[in-house]
Amino acid sequence: MADPVAVAPAPAGRTSAAALAGWVRVIGGAILFALALRVLAFEAYRIPSTSMEDTLLVGDFVLLSKAHYGPRIAGHRLPGFDDPDRGDVAVFNYPPDLHPDVGRRTPYIKRIVGLPGDTLAIRGKTVYVGAEAVASPQAGRRLWALDGRLPTEEVLDSLGLSGRVQRAGPGAWVASATRAEADALSLEEGVESLRPYLRPPGDGSAAFPAAARYSLDDYGPVVVPAAGRTVRLDDASWPVVRSVIERFEGRTVERTAAGFLVDGRPAETVTFAQDYYFVLGDSRDDSADSRTWGFVPFDHVIGKALGVYFSWDEDARSVRWGRVGKGV
Known part of the structure; x- marks a missing residue:
């Protein structure tokens, strides 16, 4: 039987160098994987404003899926497994x-x-697509007109409405509440009626399209541009499509005494190159959205919000544990 072969120990310096190189590879691989995951699949965003209350609160950290609609790489969008949906x-x-x-x-x-x-319109705060009403988000906050006697501060606090009710006149109040909060408030003693608060003319006019002067509560109708859709240029379409063509379609458009010029040539129609979307905040009375600045082009879309993975209440200086893991 042959004698066993003795293995000479590697020099200590060489062992340390090999171990260090191994750790560098592991850490480098983890960093590259995390970067690839962030670019191609998921990213986190912190909610900075109240426009999505109470679906999302200030201080919520939201996990975003880029894979749903396709991640954007160097100005190009990779295939996703879903299209943006209502x-x-x-x-x-x-x-x-x-x-x-x-x-x-x-x-x-x-x-x-x-x-x-x-073809989208808003009538009395209700969104319509064609003739069909679109349900408002259950957790969305909106303004309600209240007539009668205001409940005590203790009652308002128990309903989550402390600091959210303002006097509008003798026996009249305006409350910022979710549907559930409004229903509970309507049952309180002294409350005679509760209904959605509709702004009077000239109060909070929408800024898009600028020439229309729609109300934020009674808006449109407007037609949302679609890729491949051809629109006739006329008095009705011009205020809606002008900024879309100039800012997002990469073309020039001009209105003259003789008609319209697209890319310097006379034109009666224009065909859109990409899809667009109309968006609203869930807190419809406290949101700058498509009513204010117009459509969202598809090349601006980053991804779909999936849920809250962390939430921090800055006022209370504490974690909102009840919101962690909450879906959107």
């Missing part, structure tokens, strides 16, 4: 932002209510 809460780059790189424009989060090709 009711999705989406993160997108703010369309009015003037930064030349779309991906570096400020991220916003809103709910999609209008899809490409939809």
Whole structure:
């Protein structure tokens, strides 16, 4: 039988170098994997404003899926496994932002209510697509007109409405409440009636389209542009499509005494190259959204919000544990 072969121990310096190289590979691989995951699949966003209350609160940290609609890489979108749908809460780059790189424009989060090709209107705060009403988000906050005697501060606090009711006149109040809170408030002694608060003419007019002067509560109708859809240029369409063509379609458009010029040539119609979406905040009376600045182009869409993975209450300086893991 042959004698066993003795293995000489490696020099200590060489062993340390090999171990260090192994750790570098492991850590480097983990960093690359995390970066790839962030670019291609998931990203986190912190909610900075009240426009999505109470679906999302200030201090919520939301997990976003880029894979749903397709991640954007160097100005190109990879295939996703879903299209933006009505009711999705989406993160997108703010369309009015003037930064030349779309991906570096400020991220916003809103709910999609209008899809490409939809004819959308708002009547008495209710969104309609064609003749069909679109249900309001259950956790969405809105303004309600209250007549009668206001409940005590203790009652309002128990309903979650402390600091959310303002006097509007003798026996008249305006409350910011969810549907459930409003229903509970309507049952309180002294409350004679409770209904959605509709702004009077001239109060909070929508800014888009600028020439229409729609109300935020009674808006439209507008037709949401769709890829491949051809629109006739006329008095009705011009205020709606002008900014879309100039800012997001990469074309020039001009109205003259003789008609319209597209890319310097006479034109009666224009065909859109990409899809667009109409978005609203869930807190409809406290949101700058498509009523204010217009449509969201598909190339501005970042991804779909999935849920809250962490929540911090800045006022209370504590974690909102009850919101952790809450879906959107």
